[in-house]
Amino acid sequence: MKSEPIIIEKASVGDSPRIAEIEKICFSVPWSENSVKDFIENPLCVMFAAKDRGVVCGYIGLYIIADECDIANVAVVPEYRKCGIATALISHATDFAREKNVERMMLEVRASNTPAISLYKKFGFEEVGVRKNYYTQPKEDALLMDRIITKKA
Numbered sequence: 511m512k513s514e515p516i517i518i519e520k521a522s523v524g525d526s527p528r529i530a531e532i533e534k535i536c537f538s539v540p541w542s543e544n545s546v547k548d549f550i551e552n553p554l555c556v557m558f559a560a561k562d563r564g565v566v567c568g569y570i571g572l573y574i575i576a577d578e579c580d581i582a583n584v585a586v587v588p589e590y591r592k593c594g595i596a597t598a599l600i601s602h603a604t605d606f607a608r609e610k611n612v613e614r615m616m617l618e619v620r621a622s623n624t625p626a627i628s629l630y631k632k633f634g635f636e637e638v639g640v641r642k643n644y645y646t647q648p649k650e651d652a653l654l655m656d657r658i659i660t661k662k663a
């Protein structure tokens with residue numbers, strides 16, 4: 511039987527409950543459903559969801575101010591990991607950011623989060639600083655990473 515492709519589209523407020531559920535699975539300090547909803551409704555923010563037959567299996571949240579874009583979160587549910595969904599989400603986010611004339615993408619990541627750091631390095635993100643004890647539960651430093659993007663010719 512032919513499997514359905516994973517679709518990436520802008521998340522809507524209706525996706526908030528499922529995204530909040532994934533937050534709980536993936537993070538020790540998850541965003542609440544209201545925080546997700548507020549993010550989706552914030553005109554400076556955009557969230558893209560990866561969907562399998564209409565069900566969210568991953569997402570990426572972007573916060574864009576002028577020519578800078580902060581990746582606020584990216585997550586993929588465990589059953590869907592290691593099959594390129596985060597890669598597809600970051601590629602999609604990069605294309606969107608370029609269209610918005612963003613020149614610099616930034617993010618913070620737990621210093622021990624090897625899968626995420628490896629993912630970001632694949633996209634050319636480089637470590638540019640450390641925020642001491644930035645995270646709680648457990649307390650941990652954040653690595654600051656950034657990447658310059660330019661508009662495709």
Ligand SMILES: CC(C)(COP(=O)(O)OP(=O)(O)OC[C@H]1O[C@@H](n2cnc3c(N)ncnc32)[C@H](O)[C@@H]1OP(=O)(O)O)[C@@H](O)C(=O)NCCC(=O)NCCS
Pocket residue numbers: 536537583584585586587590591592593594595596597598618619620623624625626628629630632
């Ligand atoms: C990090 C995360 C988003 C990766 O999602 P994914 O869909 O599995 O990632 P992809 O399949 O697109 O993998 C792309 C690259 O990420 C890295 N990566 C992903 N999982 C990895 C793992 N378990 N160990 C090491 N590297 C890993 C690899 O470089 C991989 O490239 P490769 O397949 O050529 O080795 C996912 O593990 C996740 O949701 N983790 C929990 C939430 C989180 O930590 N988010 C980041 C917050 S800053």
